[in-house]
Amino acid sequence: MPAYTDHRDEHLRRLRRIEGQVRGLQRMVDEDVYCIDVLTQVSAATRALQSFALELLSEHMSGCVADAARAGTAEGEAKVQEATDAIARLVRS
Amino acid sequence: MPAYTDHRDEHLRRLRRIEGQVRGLQRMVDEDVYCIDVLTQVSAATRALQSFALELLSEHMSGCVADAARAGTAEGEAKVQEATDAIARLVRS
Amino acid sequence: MPAYTDHRDEHLRRLRRIEGQVRGLQRMVDEDVYCIDVLTQVSAATRALQSFALELLSEHMSGCVADAARAGTAEGEAKVQEATDAIARLVRS
């Protein structure tokens, strides 16, 4: 079971809030709200998604480190590499 | 009327797709999908939001430059400053 | 002459400070400073580069808007497209 399962309700609440932000953006575009104000909302939604990702990553790394402690080195290395790749995608997105 | 009104349908389609990605994230969390796969989807949604922002900004700048050409310098300067501030928020988000 | 020429000395001062930060990073690596502290300095240097880019872009857009006002629409459009492409590279870097 993924490490984030304990926090599932909190994650779902966060994601529903982000979904609400994206629906808000649709309303803004539909009502011809001034472009710069739409962009401000896009930045807010982007930051919310990144915070969610960092939260998830933090939990994954706690779990990952714990698992790697119990498992052998090879599996631990593979998990670290996988996490590092995910971080690179976040940093570059 | 904002410069982006011409492309409103296209913008709304994009935003609905992003809303779908965020709902997909909820489903993934709900079904205990592996954390790294969730993170990959978060990166995809973040990039989609940024592409939308860049598209909007591009249209705004085309309109902004055109308006500044017709209006006087002071208004033009104010619009450039406003756009630059929005860009700074995007770069830092 | 580029729009940023007026601020050349200020830009050079900023860039020399960033060069100093990068040399500081070499010293840290050379002296086996703790990895997390090195990363904190990398983040500081990255932010300094982005601030420089945003400053340069802001000046370019002021000049760009002014030029586009004097020139015809086609040249103005090309300049806006060019600036937007540069912004996209910044947002994604």
Added chain:
Amino acid sequence: MPAYTDHRDEHLRRLRRIEGQVRGLQRMVDEDVYCIDVLTQVSAATRALQSFALELLSEHMSGCVADAARAGTAEGEAKVQEATDAIARLVRS
């Protein structure tokens, strides 16, 4: 001794290359090179700094996971938290 010590020469080479890029930027500003071309170089230097950071982080996490495996849980947790904070600074810079 930090985990990155094995790769010190490679890190120093990378950082000297980045220092060269920043000095190149000074030359460009000094010679009034077109602003957009300067911005392209800033994006390249920023990406190079981020790649260096990701490399360093990857090594740190390999070391961190290995250390946490040998040490107790509390120290492991503290190291993961520290790494996550550094990642957050990278993602937001």
